[in-house]
Amino acid sequence: MNLKKGCNMEKIYINKHYEKDFLIEHCKEIKTVIIPRDTTSYSIDGSLLEICTDIENFIIEDRSFAFKDGVLYCRNSSNNTREILYVTKAVNELYLDSRIEHVRNLRNIKTIEVNEGNRYFTVSDSLLMNYAKTEVYYAFADADIIVIPEGVDKIHQKAFLDCSKIQRIEFPSSYQFREFYKPPFEPVLLFNENVDYPELVFNGDNAIIENDIVIIDPYKSYNKAVLYMSKSDVCVIPDMLTRTYNFDTIFRNVKEYQVSLGNQSMKSVNGVILDQSGEKLLAYPCGRDYFEIPESVKIIDKYAVGHNYYLTEITVPESVVKIDERAFAYDYNLEKIVFMNPDVEITPGALLDCKLEKIDGVIYAGNKAVGINQYTTKEIRLREGTTETWDGRNPGEAG
Helix, strand or coil: CCCCCCCCCCEEECCCCCHHHHHHHHCCCEEEEEEECCHHHHCCCCCHHHHHHCCCCECCCCCCCCEEEEEEEEECCCCCCEEEEEEECCCCEEEECCCHHHHHHCCCEEEEEEEECCCCCECCCEEEEECCCEEEEECCCCCCEEEECCCCCEECCCCCCCCCCCCCCEECCCCCCCCHHHHCCCCCCCCCCCCCCCCEEEECEEEECCEEEEEECCCCHHHHEEECCCCCEEECCCCCCCCCCCHHHHHCCCCEEEECCCCCCCEECCCEEEEEECCCCCCCCCCCCCCCCCCCEEECCCCCCCCCCCEEEEEEEECCCCCCCCCCCCCCCCCCCEEEECCCCEEECCCCCCCCECCEEEEEECCCCEEEEECCCCCCCCCCCEECCCCCCCCCCCC
């Protein structure tokens, strides 16, 4: 839905689609949400309820929904259960009756009571969990020390986000960060950015912390970083960490990488991470607002410059001969890219979801068609003056 920025957004419809950046810009203005007739839980724009945290009221026009005491409910008529879709900021005590099957968008809840007849949820200490106690949904906002019970193997990404007093979290050996391996590639756990990071204690050998980096499977060759527990914008990569998998989502605010001299797989030059040969760029700091890489670089690895929200314009030097898949993916503010090497090989998807010029679903960088929008299904038409397509062919050969 295309809406003019700056318009009055005090009221908004729940079943319309809004661009994410539009919601972020107007989220503070949105106080009332209208739920029209024939709305289903599947037709709701989930981003609206997730991003807009200041909603105060819902106008209900469909009988499947109810708004009571600051909580938005949705009824599932097929099995007579209910789902909590949204909790307003005025609510800090929550009651789950026997029919509540799902909960979403909990915020700043200090206590939760679960009806003894509910077979979907239970509360253990300061944690809302599934009835089998294998999954953690939410930690109470006032929790300071959390001991996660043995047997838990899944923790929701935002479980600790509201914990403003958290000091320590102890993880059981049963928890192995399995969520890390599933897309979308986001930080596996989020913490309150207004407080210091808590102390993390891991039972078993599934994870360790080194240089403020949580590393899973630390003593195996395929170990990976999953969390960065520091607000420092200079990150020191330890010897044992041999892969840059998911660095673009873990180290979002880092401006400089320093690789330990004992690391056998990678090295740092001018704050960026290269392979030992210096020819492949493995990771570029997500917090940098300029693009500058060593002249030795010939290949930009996949996701190497991904999730950088500060880059608006870059020049890829002549030394680069190949840009791998999703190398610049999700650089949402990247508007202009110049390739000094006209023969550079650009892998499909290398510029996924950038802000580059898009015409009829084709993404352009100057006169070069460098890719297609992932949602494009219609016939592709290249604009006049296009000299080359994303697969290296000239426009007359493109299919």
